[in-house]
Each structure stands twice: as C-alpha cells, then as structure tokens.
Amino acid sequence: MISANSSLARPKEEAAPLSDLSGHATHAEYDRRPDGIDARFSVGWRFRLRFTSRAFEPNNRVLGGVIEAEESPARVLVFIDDGIPNANPRFTSTIRQYAEAHCDQLRLTGEPIVIRGGERAKTDRSVFESITSGINTAGLCRRSYVLVIGGGAVLDVVGFAAAVAHRGVRLIRMPSTVLAQDDSGVGVKNGINAFGKKNFLGTFTPPWAVVNDSSLLTTLADRDWCSGLSECVKVALVKDATLFDDICHASARLVARDLDTTTAIIRRSAEWHLKHIVQGGDPFELTAARPLDFGHWAAHKLEQMTDFALRHGEAVSIGIALDTTYSMLQGWLNEFDRERILTCLRGMGLPTWHDDLARTRELLDGLEEFREHLGGQLTLAMLRGIGDAFDVHTVDQKVVTRAINRLRNEAAAAPQS
Ligand SMILES: NC(=O)c1ccc[n+]([C@@H]2O[C@H](COP(=O)([O-])OP(=O)(O)OC[C@H]3O[C@@H](n4cnc5c(N)ncnc54)[C@H](O)[C@@H]3O)[C@@H](O)[C@H]2O)c1
Numbered sequence: 001m002i003s004a005n006s007s008l009a010r011p012k013e014e015a016a017p018l019s020d021l022s023g024h025a026t027h028a029e030y031d032r033r034p035d036g037i038d039a040r041f042s043v044g045w046r047f048r049l050r051f052t053s054r055a056f057e058p059n060n061r062v063l064g065g066v067i068e069a070e071e072s073p074a075r076v077l078v079f080i081d082d083g084i085p086n087a088n089p090r091f092t093s094t095i096r097q098y099a100e101a102h103c104d105q106l107r108l109t110g111e112p113i114v115i116r117g118g119e120r121a122k123t124d125r126s127v128f129e130s131i132t133s134g135i136n137t138a139g140l141c142r143r144s145y146v147l148v149i150g151g152g153a154v155l156d157v158v159g160f161a162a163a164v165a166h167r168g169v170r171l172i173r174m175p176s177t178v179l180a181q182d183d184s185g186v187g188v189k190n191g192i193n194a195f196g197k198k199n200f201l202g203t204f205t206p207p208w209a210v211v212n213d214s215s216l217l218t219t220l221a222d223r224d225w226c227s228g229l230s231e232c233v234k235v236a237l238v239k240d241a242t243l244f245d246d247i248c249h250a251s252a253r254l255v256a257r258d259l260d261t262t263t264a265i266i267r268r269s270a271e272w273h274l275k276h277i278v279q280g281g282d283p284f285e286l287t288a289a290r291p292l293d294f295g296h297w298a299a300h301k302l303e304q305m306t307d308f309a310l311r312h313g314e315a316v317s318i319g320i321a322l323d324t325t326y327s328m329l330q331g332w333l334n335e336f337d338r339e340r341i342l343t344c345l346r347g348m349g350l351p352t353w354h355d356d357l358a359r360t361r362e363l364l365d366g367l368e369e370f371r372e373h374l375g376g377q378l379t380l381a382m383l384r385g386i387g388d389a390f391d392v393h394t395v396d397q398k399v400v401t402r403a404i405n406r407l408r409n410e411a412a413a414a415p416q417s
C-alpha cells in the first residue's frame with residue numbers, strides 16, 4: 001500500500017535529464033484520489049533527421065553517426081524496396097561495402113532483404129509476416145536496428161513490423177521517394193491496410209532516425225518523382241505561403257528533376273512535418289485536428305476506389321484540388337488563389353481530376369471512414385487563404401458535388417496531352 005508520505009505520493013518528481021535514448025521517461029506526477037491514483041508521465045523522444053547525399057559511400061559518416069551502440073558493433077538488419085535494386089542492381093553490394101568500412105560501428109545480421117515495393121506491400125499480409133519472420137530469424141533485440149530503405153509503402157510496413165516485434169526494435173528510415181522524403185518518412189506513423197481500409201492496422205512509433213539521402217531519388221520513375229511533390233504543396237498550403245510561392249516559381253525545375261532545387265523544397269517540407277510533430281502539441285493525434293491531412297479524406301478513398309492505380313501523391317493532388325474548390329465555393333477562399341493552386345499542381349504534371357470522382361456517393365463514404373480513423377467529431381482542414389487553414393466539422397455534400405462538377409468541366413476543357 002502507498003502511504004501519503006511515500007515517494008509515490010509526492011505531487012511532482014524532478015524531471016530526469018533528457019537522455020540520448022528515445023522513449024525515455026522524463027517527467028512524472030501523481031495525483032492521489034479517494035479511489036486510487038492518477039499517474040501522469042511524459043516520455044521524451046529524440047527524432048534524428050539528417051540530410052545527406054550518397055550515404056553509402058564509405059567515407060560518409062551520417063548513417064553511422066545516428067547509430068548508438070550499447071552493444072558494439074550494433075546489429076543491423078536491412079530491408080530494401082525492390083524498386084531500388086531493380087533500377088540499380090549494384091545497390092545491395094554498396095550497402096555491404098559500407099558495412100565493411102564501418103564494421104567497428106555496425107554489423108549486418110545477414111544479407112539485406114529485398115521486399116516488394118508499392119502499395120501491395122501494405123495490402124498483402126504475407127509481406128508483413130515475412131518481415132517479422134526476418135527480424136526473428138536475425139535474432140534482433142530491442143537494442144538492434146532495422147534499417148529500411150524504400151518508398152512510403154515499404155517504410156510503413158517495415159516500420160509496423162519493427163514497432164511490434166519485441167514491442168519495438170529501433171527503426172532507421174531511409175526514404176527513397178520524393179513523397180517519403182518530404183512527408184511520410186518524417187512522421188511517427190506506420191501501418192498496413194486491412195478490411196479494405198488504408199492504414200487500418202498500425203502504430204504511432206517515432207523512428208530512431210530518418211536519413212534523407214538525395215542520391216536515392218535519381219532512379220525514381222518520373223511518375224513517382226512528380227507525385228511526391230503534391231505533399232510539399234499540401235504542407236505549404238496549410239503552413240507556409242512563402243513555400244507555396246517558391247514551389248510555383250521552381251515548378252519547371254522541379255519537374256525537370258533538378259536535384260538541388262528538389263532537395264531544397266523537400267527539406268523545407270520535411271522540416272515542417274517534423275515541426276508539426278514536435279511543436280504542434282499533438283504528435284500522436286489524440287485530438288481531431290489534422291491540418292497535414294488537408295485533401296486526404298478524398299485521397300484515401302480514391303486510392304481504394306481505383307484499387308491503388310492512383311499513387312498516394314496523385315490522389316492527394318486530386319484531394320487538394322477538390323478541397324480547394326470546395327473552400328472557394330463556400331466563399332472562404334478567393335477564386336484567384338484557387339486558380340493559383342490548381343495551376344501549380346497541373347504545372348507539375350499532377351492530376352486534378354479522376355473519373356472515379358464521378359462516383360460521388362461512394363466517394364462521400366470516405367468522409368465517415370476518415371472520421372472513424374481519426375475518432376471523435378469529423379474534422380477537416382479547409383483553406384481561407386494560401387498558408388491559412390482552418391477546421392470544419394460538417395461538409396455540405398451538395399457543394400462537394402458542385403466542386404466535382406467544376407473539376408470535371410475543367411478537365412474536359414483542358415487540351416489533351
Ligand atoms: N506513415 C505516414 O505518415 C504516411 C504519410 C503519407 C503517406 N504514407 C504512405 O506512403 C505510401 C506512398 O509512398 P510513395 O509515394 O513513396 O510510393 P510507394 O512506396 O508506393 O513507391 C512507389 C514506387 O516507387 C518504387 N521506388 C521506391 N524508391 C525507389 C527508387 N529510389 N528508385 C526507383 N524506384 C523506387 C517502389 O518500388 C514503388 O514501385 C502510401 O502507402 C501512403 O499511405 C504514409
């Protein structure tokens with residue numbers, strides 16, 4: 001039994017110094033009440049975000065620098081999105097050579113495991129099972145590292161497996177698509193699809209580190225290059241009007257795959273995502289507000305409706321076009337800004353229409369699915385200006401239909417490429 005003067009009953013305890021270890025309890029408070037105790041505690045996380053190029057060149061110290069080895073050298077199991085070695089068959093041997101050059105810091109527990117890239121990695125449950133099986137076979141413990149190099153889908157499924165194996169093995173993400181570097185890799189979520197719903201199974205688990213290596217992007221298909229730019233537009237629209245101006249200004253260079261221009265925009269977008277997690281006050285989405293999900297209620301539904309023929313980034317572009325048009329039709333956003341946003345998306349080869357938008361009833365089911373995923377009251381971000389988002393809790397379905405008609409008419413009037 002705990003007495004009133006026991007150490008547990010002290011109203012506050014000194015916060016422990018913030019450790020280098022992620023997930024370290026930093027603060028505890030005990031409120032005694034007649035029927036028990038409410039214990040409140042907080043957990044400090046260190047989110048290591050690094051930017052580099054050619055991370056696997058033997059003299060590059062960035063990756064080794066984020067590995068802290070209680071056991072030395074640290075044991076590392078590598079998972080690779082098959083899109084990378086398919087485009088660059090030497091990639092796996094590059095990792096092996098890097099590990100040999102840094103054998104004092106890290107030791108690969110076996111050959112890197114190549115897994116199928118793209119959304120199917122999140123939909124086919126056997127991929128998740130093969131990853132947990134790989135972690136088991138490699139004998140990883142909580143102090144070992146899973147290093148995952150891949151697009152957002154592979155990061156999500158490997159991240160989920162790493163989060164649940166032994167209740168959490170350290171995860172280092174190396175995002176290899178524009179979208180994963182500017183958005184999904186720099187987050188605290190992972191997950192796989194189930195019951196026909198995106199990310200139905202998953203956890204909030206901050207990664208040990210994220211290393212954005214710009215050289216990984218060079219083998220991307222043009223389609224995946226461009227589709228990832230929609231998330232930069234999204235974060236600019238809700239957070240940063242200057243970033244939006246800069247994206248519009250740089251759009252031709254972004255589409256032409258100018259690496260310096262693209263990595264500069266990616267970095268600003270990634271930093272906004274990190275800032276939102278660290279300073280936004282709600283890293284694990286306990287409240288309903290989700291400004292960074294602007295355009296996503298329709299995007300997630302469209303991905304499902306098209307059986308993932310649309311890339312996430314393309315679906316987000318259409319979702320942004322829809323919610324931007326809705327904001328304008330509601331009188332919150334002026335017509336000029338709406339035009340700038342759609343011109344910017346279209347100028348980067350991003351879609352603002354898909355025929356499945358016309359299946360409006362089914363699309364609108366996405367609102368309830370979105371609400372269910374977040375919990376509580378429906379909350380969607382809408383725009384009243386560029387860089388100026390606000391929350392709404394109801395949606396006028398007639399206005400959504402008008403927005404869809406407007407996008408359809410514009411698509412029909414656009415010159416066919
Ligand atoms: N966890 C989150 O917070 C979060 C946030 C946003 C999006 N996501 C998820 O991210 C996923 C979309 O990610 P994405 O846009 O990166 O697409 P993706 O992961 O589907 O990858 C697209 C394609 O690119 C290939 N690829 C990856 N890297 C490559 C490279 N360097 N060279 C050549 N090919 C390469 C893949 O094999 C795949 O075929 C969706 O599942 C989405 O739900 C997650």
Ligand SMILES: [Zn+2]
Pocket residue numbers: 183231296312316
């Ligand atoms: Zn997204």
